[in-house]
Amino acid sequence: MGCIVLGCIILAVSLAGLSPYDPYKSDMSARYQPPSLAHPMGTDALGRDLMTRVLYGGRVSLAVGFSVMVITLLIGVPVGAMAGYFGGRVDNVLMRITDAALALPSLLVLILLGAILREVDAPALKQNPVLTIAFVIGILAWMFTARLVRASYLTIREMDFVVATRALGGSNFRIIALHIFPNAIGPVIVEATLEIAYAILEESGLSYLGFGIQPPTPSWGNLLSNAQEYLVKYPWLAIFPGLMIFLSVISINYIGDGLRDAFDPHKVLTKMGEV
Amino acid sequence: MYKKSMWFTILTILVLVGLLSSGCAKETVAPTIEESVTVPSETESAEIVPTEETAPTEETEKSQIVVVIAEDPPSFNATVNASGFDALVMELVMLGLADLDEEGNAYPELAEELPTVENGGVIIDEENGTMDVTWKLRQDIQWSDGVPVTAEDVVFTYDAVVDPEYGFWINGIDYVDGVEKIDDYTAVVHYNAIYPGYLTQFGGYLMAVWPAHYCDAEQGFTQWDCGFQPLSNGPYLLKEWVQNDHLTFERNPNYYEAGKPAIDEIVVKIIPDEAVRKQMLINGDADLDMWTPENVIVELKDYSDVVEVSLSPVDRWVMRIFFNLAAKGTTDPEATPHPIVSDVRVRRAIRMAIDSATISEEFFRGYADLVWTEFFRPPYNVCDIPQPVYDPEAAAALLEEAGWTDQDGDGVRECHGCTTGAEEGYPMEMEFITYSEYGEALDLTQEFIAEKLGEIGFKLSISRVEGTVLWDTSENGGIEQSGNFDIDIWDDGYSGNDPTDFLWGYYYSEAAIPDYGYNYGRYINPQVDELIDQSYTLDDELRKDIFCQMAKILDEDLPELLLFTTVDANAHSTRLQGVRSNANEIVTWNVADWTLK
């Protein structure tokens, strides 16, 4: 079910190019129009068609969201897994690093990173604001995943089947990746899907500070942060980007739930016996 | 199972969306309903207020107003932080020698009268280029502990300010050799130069006179405790200060103006969010909002029977475009001129492509007045500088003429025969910066200008940075001081009627040295230097002449593009009378004259 909704969103977003409106061209005579036939989602502060901007923005926001999720998983899972599995020295060092990263004040780090990135003249960065933003957000978000994964690994490694595998001579890597991972993944999936929504909203916070996706390029996040002032007066400015975020998050969550069930070996067995 | 919860969720969302959209359909109805609701509560608030008073020992009702501001004042010493919030509370309790009214004219507070050349208060020694200003203090003003305010306090304040350890720097202090007490109520300020800004030397909205017998000189001007528990000689006394929450003031019974102030109690509440402040005004829970922005002014128009907005008659803050005449990242316009904007024709073209009228109307809600010269305020608004025209076609033609054409058809012009020293084919790409704290009006303006300039062949990438990054020292990498920009847009202006210090800071060649002034554009023009030097005189007719010459030169050279002024407004409840917004000070400057209907 979630796939259908998400699929629709992705389709709409990729078809954004079909819109007759230019998302960057202002039209001072048509500012702040409420939704109508000509503009199904209304117009924004510069008279630009909101629907066009929302759809284009979707490309950016979804990209940011997924990228952040990937980054947090890429960093958080290995860190947590190794800490939880090996314990001892490894655990200590990794967890202390995680503690340190947790203590880092996100506000300052964002300011710092944002400014550094502004100075660096690397064309790779300039042409890839999505990756840049995703990197910035991801750097501050992987710790939660790591802790979760570690907790799971701590519990699961004591389980019989792990002990058995070890006795049978399975290599550490095999155990971590193939045996424990599918069992540990439950809470991680829940968390990872929430990362996406978190990432999209964080991006709007970054835009508020001036670092996120820069205008006039639209993103759901920066469309939202501009619209917040006008919640009562021109609610469509906020409702539509917000709605898109809702729908994306919800469908992703449903997919996440589904994935969790798919990975749960117990569930498969019990399904046969009871509901 | 999943299906059920999925549909339920979608249903809930639809219901929510429906509610919200029907909410906006009711938009036109809501204000009238609210108006009829707020009117009764407005009269009620006058009755409710006294019941909130603790232990009313007085028989009569105490009148009270609530002022809402965005930040906690750092202290009562507005000189040190200049945040505006400190000035707001300082005006309530402390007086200066003179203050500025909303027209920009000085008027005496602690002084009997303003010292001028005519009344002998100012004695100029033309030969040595020095002057002495004699301040005669009123004899009827006391500190709230009964000790009279004397010249001793003036000398004490001066000594504290110039203390090398804990003092600070204020405008004009470099020209002061010393302050001498002649008698209890007479002090003489000895200047080593002719300084036109002498009237607000120990006054204005940033300075006050501090009590010699109460403040601890050991602690020092910048951190003494009397900046937190001030001794008052002004209309109000500080009753309590709950950090970050509120301050309570009650009227000073010994205030020197009889019968004033009329309002018994003032509560200053710290309400950081603007939307909440606005709602409090509408609800009648707040009587005065500080620094009301344009969009809120427009929204408050719907509630005009409970809220009024006081606009300053003279504007101060001018929105301008700054050009960096030196290449980005450098500060020498001769050695490394900017590849694009160092050609004055390019700057003129940019001016012709900016539709200030539309910007003012649409984004600043008509509250911005177009200006195009620094000298738009009385008494120097006498120069005849032609208003710039909005003509994008002429702008494009001028760019062609200046050697910038688009030969590869990508919509962005390149240098083909340009005279700035840029290489052949150098594209017209620049970074366009502004500061993020202003708000939506400036953000939209920036986007709009970038779009319009894009139409005539520029490619501007937009950046918004924090103010502290923009205006930091050059050794710390501050963008303006280190010249690390192409063009920016932001607002600035001076307080009072005397532009001399301001002009020096922006246009004098020495001020282009990093961290020495604010000539961020690195504009070097010896003629202008000469004129600025000459303007340090008290002869007003001469100054007018000098300034008009300067206006002409600046209009030809266009080191900055002046666009329009932004409003200085304070919204207040209709029951509060006497509020006069003043661009040169903070709105509480005349608090003693306020009354309640």
Place this chain on the structure above:
Amino acid sequence: MGHYVVRRLLQAIPLMIIVSIVLFALVNLAPGGPLAGRGQSKRMRPEQIAILKRQFGLDQPLYKRYIFWLVGNDWTKIDTDGDGIKESYGQGKGILRGDFGMSYRTRKPVMDSIKNSFKNTAYLMSVTLVVVAIIAIPVGVISAVKQYSIFDIIVTSLSFIGQAIPEFWLGLILILVFYVWLKNPLTGDSLLPPGGMYTQGAAFSIIDWTKHLILPVTMGVVGWVTWYSRFLRSSMLDVIHQDYVRTARAKGLSLNKVYYKHALRNALLPLVTIFALDLPYIFSGSLYVEILFSWPGMGRLYYQAAIDRDYPMLMAILTIGTLAVVFANLLADIAYAKLDPRIHYD
């Protein structure tokens, strides 16, 4: 276990030192600074810059500033009057002796502001966390036990929605509804106040303080409760489907006993981890709640200090915050080990 705790505490020391160095570098090197054009002026005169530099101690090189921050400068002479001669002893004692320095903004000890703000934030966050626990745990558990029932569907849907609502919006809407639109039918007053902790000038009353708590707590609770309850539901479901639960049920133990005594205990474990990570919020608070509801707390203090680049204030708040995180994590790990006998730390 005792060894483990001691070891962790000892490890915390080098960790704190390293973190403090990193934080100090971050804070001081972030672009912008306390010497930037400030307040209304947007520009600073070089004379003012020079004075402030001296008064803030920013004329020293970075490593020296760190040392002074750590151990004070009352054992060395510094130049306080700008003549280039170091003649008087400094006044700072350094953080190791409990002196967190003077705020650049107020010129008063940083600790004064922190103490004031901390109690307000702790007050608000404690209430919020308690409410979150009271709601989330039963909701999560029942949701799992009665999976796919109407209750579960409603709760899950609300959770999804609640998680996706931007906190700031929720607050604005709450203010709009309860302060602007709805009025007390008897007095014509607003139903709930728009902010602050209490009504100025009025006598102390529990009702007044509670009224001021309702909206900010609601705003904070919504985000967390949805998160926690869903998490607990997921965790509880994992446990319920384990074999030993089935065994217990087969053995005939009452459902209540099985679920609430055995399963819940295990399901709570991951929650402990998450909860511990959130404990430092009692110190740092939620910025948005404090801004919207004018709550004079740590969040606002930190935010203002970040804007002002008030280095001593920032370092103090960050250091205490780090300590809070370190202790909270230690607490979580200990609790985890106590609750799950299978886990051992070697």
